[in-house]
Amino acid sequence: MSETTKKNHIALDLLAFVLLSFIAYILQDFLIPLLFAIILSVLIYPIVHYFESKLYFNRIVSITIAITFFVIMAFAVFTLMGFQFQEIVGKSDTYYEQIEKKINPILVQTEKSTGIDRKDVLNDEQLEIKEIAKQNSTGIMDFIATSGSILGDFILTPLYMFLFLLYRNFLVSFIYKATAKSCSRTKIRNILSDFYKVQQNYLLGLLIVMSIVGVLNSLGLLLLGIEHAFFFGFLASLLLLIPYIGILIGSLLPALIALATKDSYWYSIGVIGIFGFIQFLEGNFITPKITGSKVSLNVFASILSLILFSMLWGIPGMILALPLTASLKVIFDNSEKLKPIGFLLGGVQEKYFSNKAKNRLKIWKKIRAKNLKK
Template identity: 50%
Template sequence: MNSKNQITHSAFSLLSLIAVVFILFILKPLIMPILYASILAIMIFPVQMFLEKKLRCNRLFASLFSITIIFCVTALLGIMVYFQLNSLINNSEIYIAKLTTLYYNFIEFTYNTLGINKGSSLFTKDLRIESLLKGRFDKIGEFIYQSGSLFSYFVLIPIYLFFFLYYRRFFRLFYYKLFRSKPKAFLNRMIRKVYKIQQNYLLGLIKVIIIVGCLNSIGLLLLGIGNPFFFGFFAAFLLLIPYVGIFIGSILPAIIALATKDSAWYAFGVIAIFGFIQFLEGNFITPKITGSKVSINPFIAILSLIVFSMLWGIAGMIVALPITATLKIIFDNTPEYHAYGFLIGESLDEYLQSKATIRLKKWKKIRKSKHE
């Protein structure tokens, strides 16, 4: 291939990538329900197989029963969240009054410490924190209600989920026809790999959420923060947004600690406990439970979170790692894309060592072989 053809090919590839990204961005309302339905289908598939193979249930009944389980769990969680948020809204006036007092006390302390003139604009009553806070608690429910399309998430997802479970053999045949140049054994192996890595990731994530939720709740309970189990598991649930989720989840109980306790150290204690639990989760809990089943190096993981958040917002951050892990499997099994699979995967120790360390190891090996 000459240089002109190479430039043409590179330009075409770049334009194709831009077109794909643009289409994915425009079609978010269509794509997100399908992605969530596929993730839920993988999660509930063992129940589906148990009903069909062990209990000899009809596939239609098994699919409907599986969807009913997901609906009941979702409804239960939704009811619990609703009552907890309603409790926060009912006490919002008390929280606002306490936070306003703390704000002005902090400003007073700052001005006295730094010797700033109290006539400064920062201290005037024109800047009233209650005007910023008042009504914000009442809009929590409205924000949740409006985030995302209710029609897409509560109507389309169950429909897609049903068809993924009920028509799975039909979709498999479509997959065979689409890649008819590939052997069926290879295609089946690809399906099994994608299914296994997605299921391992989801099951591992559920276990991690339960463990972290319990640790968060115990920490809040020891500090005497109200509703410790709600705030603890709420922050743990935000692990769906990797790396930053638990820190976001610590903000609300820290604010409640400021509003209900007589010392700001309780709020710092909440953030410190959640930060320590985040350290345990990232370095011990998640590696122990999931191991290397989702082998994505940290740089690509963070990059995928940023890219998918820019593309689809918070919903994109939730599906970033499962999609990236799936892409790695596809790249690893496609010769022309092996380099991309290598880039996404975990870095071996030999690639993280300095040249001097590598030379030293080689020299030790040579000396050992000479002595032998």
């Protein structure tokens, strides 16, 4: 292949990428519910299969029961969270007064030290918590509902889920026919199997991790005596839908409540510290242990995908980033042309560490093994 031909291929690939991104952005209102439906269909498929194979229910009946149960559970969770949020907003005047009492001495000291008028720093009308909550409550509830795009669009997503599960055999046959000239049936079957395993592993692992993190968050807040501990604990765990930064965002509100209701600033610092520690445990021990290596994306690729999909689709894009990138990796790994990109997205193995790092890792493993034997 000549140099000119290679350059033309690169240009065409870049053009195709730009066009696909543009189409994805324009059609986001159509694509986002559709993608959530595909992912959630994978999640509830084992339930549908159980009803069909073990209880011998009709396929339509099995799908209807599974989706109805899922929607009711999700709706109940978000409704309870909505009521709890409204209760917190109702106490915002009290919280504001308490926070103001604690912040004023700091501002007075700052005014004496720097000469900056504290009125320029703290404007009661602008920073009143009740007003902030009222002005942003719609956005907050929209965010929760978007994170619940696991509910997605109340009509479209469950409808898409029903149709995907109903016509699943037909759709698989279509994929076989559409790829008959380029790939063997066996290879397509393996790719579809990898798709299913990646999504199933990610989703089930995410639900388990969210439950564990929600319990740990709640216990930490209970130990500190923070109000609404379970609400804040599981709200932060729900924000794990946004990888890496979700739980840290979820720590800000209970930290403010701690500042308002406790007699020391250390409670707020303690809340952030506990949530940060749980974030460390989740990222380094809980998620890798539960999710395993089937969603084998390295941290750099995960963060880049998070940024790119958030730029493309906002919050829904942040939620979809990891499962979509993991699915793309399956395609890249099975394409000779795109295999290097799949390799780039994958987990970094020990053999790619520097020699010094490898030696340190070996020494650490030996020491750890000796300690475990003792």
